[in-house]
Amino acid sequence: MSTPIIVIGAGIGGLTAAALLAEKGHNVRVLEKSSKLGGRTASIKFKNHILDNGFHIMPFYKKSAIFSVLKKLKIESKLKLAKVDDIAFHSENEFHKYPKGMLDLLNLSLLPLKSRIKLLKLLLPLAFTSIEKTESWDNVSLTSITSDLDSDTNAFFEAICMLAFADTADHISLGEFARTIIRANPFKGGTSEFAYPANGGYDSISHVLYDYLHSKNCEIKTRQSIKKIIIENSKVTGVVVRVLSGDDELIRTKCVIVSYPAYNALNELFDKNIIEEGFLQKINKLNKTTSVVEVHFALKSKIDSRQVIFPVGDQYTTKGIFFISNITPSVSPPGEHLIIAGTPVPSEDTDNPQEIKEIVNKMKEEISSIYPTFNSELIWERPMAWKLVESVVKEPGKVWKSKMPHNIPGIEGLFFVGDSTISYGIGTDSAAHSSILCAPKIESYLRS
Ligand SMILES: Cc1cc2nc3c(=O)[nH]c(=O)nc-3n(C[C@H](O)[C@H](O)[C@H](O)COP(=O)(O)OP(=O)(O)OC[C@H]3O[C@@H](n4cnc5c(N)ncnc54)[C@H](O)[C@@H]3O)c2cc1C
Numbered sequence: 001m002s003t004p005i006i007v008i009g010a011g012i013g014g015l016t017a018a019a020l021l022a023e024k025g026h027n028v029r030v031l032e033k034s035s036k037l038g039g040r041t042a043s044i045k046f047k048n049h050i051l052d053n054g055f056h057i058m059p060f061y062k063k064s065a066i067f068s069v070l071k072k073l074k075i076e077s078k079l080k081l082a083k084v085d086d087i088a089f090h091s092e093n094e095f096h097k098y099p100k101g102m103l104d105l106l107n108l109s110l111l112p113l114k115s116r117i118k119l120l121k122l123l124l125p126l127a128f129t130s131i132e133k134t135e136s137w138d139n140v141s142l143t144s145i146t147s148d149l150d151s152d153t154n155a156f157f158e159a160i161c162m163l164a165f166a167d168t169a170d171h172i173s174l175g176e177f178a179r180t181i182i183r184a185n186p187f188k189g190g191t192s193e194f195a196y197p198a199n200g201g202y203d204s205i206s207h208v209l210y211d212y213l214h215s216k217n218c219e220i221k222t223r224q225s226i227k228k229i230i231i232e233n234s235k236v237t238g239v240v241v242r243v244l245s246g247d248d249e250l251i252r253t254k255c256v257i258v259s260y261p262a263y264n265a266l267n268e269l270f271d272k273n274i275i276e277e278g279f280l281q282k283i284n285k286l287n288k289t290t291s292v293v294e295v296h297f298a299l300k301s302k303i304d305s306r307q308v309i310f311p312v313g314d315q316y317t318t319k320g321i322f323f324i325s326n327i328t329p330s331v332s333p334p335g336e337h338l339i340i341a342g343t344p345v346p347s348e349d350t351d352n353p354q355e356i357k358e359i360v361n362k363m364k365e366e367i368s369s370i371y372p373t374f375n376s377e378l379i380w381e382r383p384m385a386w387k388l389v390e391s392v393v394k395e396p397g398k399v400w401k402s403k404m405p406h407n408i409p410g411i412e413g414l415f416f417v418g419d420s421t422i423s424y425g426i427g428t429d430s431a432a433h434s435s436i437l438c439a440p441k442i443e444s445y446l447r448s
Contacts, residue, residue, distance in 0.1 A: 004029040004219070005255040005442070006239050008226045008269075011039020013418030013431035014259030015209040016069045020439040022216040023073055026446065029218065029251075031241060033225035036203070037210055039260070040388070041428060043201035047298065047380065048333040054294045054386055055322045055340045056202035057084050057308075058428065060183055061193040065425055065432035066205060078208045082328045084194035084307050089159060090370055091312040098310070100192050102127060102185070108156075110312065115153040122146075126178040127185040131424075134182070138175035139396045145174060159312045159319075173396040179424050200330035205428070229256050229269045229414065236413035255413045255446065257438075259431075261391040261420040262404035263287040275408065283404050286420060290389045291350050293359045294342035297367075299377040302326070302337050311370070317362045319343045321370075336379065341367060350385035357383075390427050391420035400424045406438040407445075415442050 007018045010032035018028045036042040043052050058064050061083065062076075070076040087098035089110050096110035105120050122145055146157050146169050157169045184192035197204035213220055227248060228240040238252045258265045263283050266275050302325075309321040318341050325337040332338045341363045349355045360383045368374045392398055404421045408414060415438055419427060423434035 002027055003253045003255075004251075005257065005446075006031060006226075006251060006253045007257045007259060008239075008265070009033075009039060009259035009418070010037045010206065010210075010220060010222070011259055011418065011431065012041060012066065012205065012428045013421075013434055014039070014257065015206055015213070016066070016432045016435035017257050017259065017415075017417045017439060017442075018218060018220075019073055019209050019212050020069065020435055021442060022213055022218050024443060027218070028213065028216075030213065030220040031224035031226060031239075032220070032222045035222050037220070037222070038203035038206040041202045041206060043203040046296075046382065049296070049298060049336070049338050050200040050331045051296055051338075051382070052202045052324075052340075054292060054384065054389070055320070055324070055342055056196070056428070057322075057327075058195040058202075058205075059180075059426045060429060061191050061195040063183065063189070063191045064195070064429045065423075065436055066428060067195075069432050069436065070208065073212055075208060075212050078211070079205060080198035081195040082198040084196055084327055086306045086326070087308040087310070088306055089156075089310050089312045091155075095306075095309070098308075111152050111156060115150055115156075118149065119153055119156070122149075123181055126181045127188070129178060129182065131179055131182060134175040134178040135400060136175070137178060138173050138399050138402060140174040141170050141396050142172040142174050142177045143170045155312050155314075159310045172394045173399045175396075176394045176399040176424060179400075180426070183425075196324075196327045198328050198330065200328055202428075226269065228271075229258075231270065231274050231411060231414070234411055236411070253413075255415070255442065257415045257417055257442065259416075259418040261287070261388070261418065262416050263391075263420065265416070274411075276410075279408065286392050286398055286402075286404060288393045288395070288398070289347065289387065289391055290393055291345050291347040291385070291387045292342050292389055293345050293349065293356055293383065293385045294340055295360050295363060295384070296382040297339050297341070297374075298332070298379040298381075299337040299339065299374075300335070300379055301373075301377050303339075303371040303373055303377060309370070311366065316366055317343050317359060318366045321367060345385070347387050350387045356385050390430075391418065406434070406441055413445065415445075 004027045007014045007030040010030050018030050022028050088095040099105045183190040223244045225242045230238040241249050307326045321341045323339050325332045417434045417438045419431040421434045423430040425433045
């Protein structure tokens with residue numbers, strides 16, 4: 001039997017890459033250091049609710065890279081999806097329906113008619129351009145087209161930045177923004193809808209991939225931390241794994257796929273001088289991520305029937321309120337309702353309990369101002385802070401082909417997937433996209 005392909009990490013990137021190779025008949029072994037599948041999308045049970053690792057939705061619904069992987073594997077029916085399309089903005093005591101398409105923009109009551117027309121004039125050419133063309137804007141900021149807009153329209157842009165994990169428009173590359181608009185354009189085969197696993201728990205996606213890998217006789221082991229990738233004569237020859245007992249084991253292999261942020265892996269897994277210094281420095285510069293504070297709230301009754309609310313305006317700390325039980329009731333026990341509110345924060349705030357407490361109190365005040373019964377309906381709250389949301393920010397010069405490549409020239413058998421590597425899209429979509437792009441390169445290496 002041939003040596004297995006070793007996949008380091010069982011998040012969306014690692015599992016999609018493993019599954020695409022298993023489909024081609026390869027012997028794949030996934031080794032995950034934590035006790036759970038899903039990486040950043042792992043879910044837990046808490047007081048009979050299913051809590052995600054922060055709020056997760058799948059952008060582009062059935063047009064997402066994740067869904068296209070499941071389709072390729074012919075297992076898309078195993079993942080039941082609930083549609084997330086009942087979304088609204090909240091501004092000055094009023095709700096305004098989120099536009100699902102370009103024409104909806106004309107009816108967007110959040111903005112004066114003049115601004116809507118301006119917005120349409122700006123977005124329509126982007127929506128009909130090609131993905132290739134967007135590459136020429138990867139080093140340009142979104143503000144290059146928004147800086148002359150009135151404050152109402154700018155507030156709209158700031159509100160939708162949350163969807164791209166950016167705090168402000170100048171932290172988004174125009175190229176990446178344009179790709180999102182193209183993929184949301186139904187006339188280009190896209191969709192602006194989102195999805196969430198109907199049975200509750202974003203980790204359902206990982207479990208579907210796990211079952212597939214299992215059916216292909218691939219091994220997936222948790223609590224296996226890779227300590228080293230061995231490179232001899234510029235070729236991968238093995239990995240050293242620390243297993244549960246604390247012992248180190250050597251596994252011989254000719255092919256390793258690293259799926260966690262490349263700027264960490266490159267500094268952790270190799271003997272000195274294996275990775276060329278200039279290359280390492282370039283990739284280390286990508287180490288800039290968005291961070292968030294999010295709070296799960298369990299409520300005694302429904303305070304809104306919508307699925308997602310984006311508060312608009314500088315006065316709000318809260319950038320999104322997600323009514324998860326309205327997306328699927330499966331996440332909560334009968335009679336209880338789960339919501340999660342979140343806001344992007346500077347990375348250092350995630351280590352500061354006092355700061356987190358203040359942010360949470362502010363969010364609670366704001367939610368109460370929108371929903372006066374919120375406090376009386378509240379059963380419990382569970383705040384969390386995440387330093388690492390997406391592993392690479394969407395800033396100009398840090399997107400698409402400027403990200404970590406899938407392989408390092410001169411080293412054979414070593415591949416990289418996950419959201420830090422060449423791909424576009426948002427979060428989990430980009431992690432799956434990287435695997436779609438990388439799998440043929442691995443195949444080609446294995447054939448050679
Ligand atoms: C709060 C929050 C909210 C988010 N919201 C969304 C959202 O709404 N929509 C969306 O699409 N995305 C969202 N994301 C982003 C999304 O979760 C990530 O982009 C995606 O899950 C990254 O997948 P990955 O496979 O690249 O990496 P990861 O999920 O990080 O997987 C890497 C895996 O490698 C393992 N690993 C690391 N080192 C080793 C080692 N030495 N040995 C073995 N295993 C190792 C890790 O434990 C991990 O399981 C959110 C993230 C967070 C934190």
